[in-house]
Amino acid sequence: MTDRHPVLRISKVGKTFDTRSGSFEALRDVALTIHEGEFVSIIGHSGCGKSTLLNLVAGLETATLGGIFLDGILVDGPGPERAVVFQNHSLLPWLTVYGNVRLAVDKVFAGRKSPAERDDWTREMLDLVNMAHAADKRPSEISGGMKQRVGIARALAMEPKVLLLDEPFGALDALTRAQLQDSVMEIHARLGNTVVMITHDVDEAVLLSDRIVMMSNGPAAGIGEIHDVALPRPRRRLELGENTDYLAARSAVMRFLTRNRTDKVA
């Protein structure tokens, strides 16, 4: 895995927020390199700054110290090459499912694809997430899981170099979540995207990731440990229950999170 091309480099990043009650250092000295095709999860307790880290990578916020490099170029704002799937789907309610994806396609491929090609691409993406049947529905007419599928289609349609998932399944019920996790694994296997996912679900992190980045608690949070998940792909959730590698990864993450919690209290 490490011999692959490093797509994303997070270099000594720190983030301090100016709040009304003084400044708050959310992140300190975060360094991480993510390689092409890798699926990396970032896990930690709530308030550990993992979402801040994702926002920095997305360019929605700016690092106070250090820098983030995509293919060697400093990130200085948001852009479609770092597409985000937001936690609460963020579909535009006045557009149809198709319209939401097409909006992104039209912007990203303006001048590069003809309208007919953009239409094809939009439908292909909807097909990829199994939402082609609801192309003409509005977001208010489909379920939460379906909305998130469309959100994923919209992000994938931008052909991002890195796909950023911000707790994408957090708001879904367990069954829907499992379905979507399987879909994401399938898509990742098929397209080989580089993915960074924020999560607080240990099983989700182990099931989906090649590497799990565990973050220490804030303030001044940083990377505590990194665990490589050696499980072969394709992974099937039913077969993993007794797999020793799976259990080892799971308990490593659990141990880290528990220790961090008790450290904090003591």
Add this chain to the structure above:
Amino acid sequence: MNSAVLSIVEPEKGLDMAASNTAPVPSPQLREPEAARERTPFETLLRAVLLPAITFGLVLLGWTIMQAAFVPAFPDVPAVWNKAVEIFSDPFYVYGPNDMGIAWQVMYSLGRVLGGFLLAVAVGIPVGFLIGSNKTFEQAWLPLIAILRPVSPLAWLPIGLLIFRAVDPSAIFVIFITSIWPIILNTAAGVKAIPQDYLNVARVLNFNRREMVAKIYVPATLPYMLTGMQLSLGTAWMVIVAAEMLTGGIGIGFYIWDEWNNLSVPSIIVAIIIIGCVGIMLEAGMGFVRRRYDYTSKKE
């Protein structure tokens, strides 16, 4: 005609929005308490026709009794009916600049309302956008709006006459003043209510300022704008009657005043009913447009 127009719920919901500058939260439609059993479509229709018919019948009965027993000066029902037949038998006559059929009277009034209303839309929506999106602008302008908004638009009529020295532009000016506040305030509230999520989507897509306005700000704010416009239009139609009474000339408002001077009370009652019907149509038209673009309540 859509029966929702005749329900009490929507106008009240609208008035709430006008009364406060807080962001109107699209609430689920209020429903009647559920009936014990489902009504058939025929029963529903029957109720929709029969119940109002009973009310109208009671009003006519009360009117007849009152007229016969207490106020003989008031016209009775047949007198008004005959007047209505007379008025509607030739609504388009023109006997001179100050003597025209009822249809012309209504159309002149509608023309003024439309003129003032469209002007208010043209000015109010950009101003609403500025106030909603720019904190400095909001702080600078909101106090002025707060002072002017509760003033009866008719108070502006003398100023209109002073500026324009003509009746028509002054009436249009009054309608403009009437219409502009709800449009500004609702548009501003709509802009403020745009979730950060939508803006983040736009930022990830690297939308420029123009795309931001055209693809996020305007569609997201549209239901609020249309709510403001619906409120404005309803109020404008009420105000024009009073304004025309003061300005004279031609128009349904002056028609009523003129008939009062002629002591033709039946004509006044007919005019009141016409004003009500035109008001319903304006409300229904604007309500139809609003619902057409209201993504917040589009659930099937």
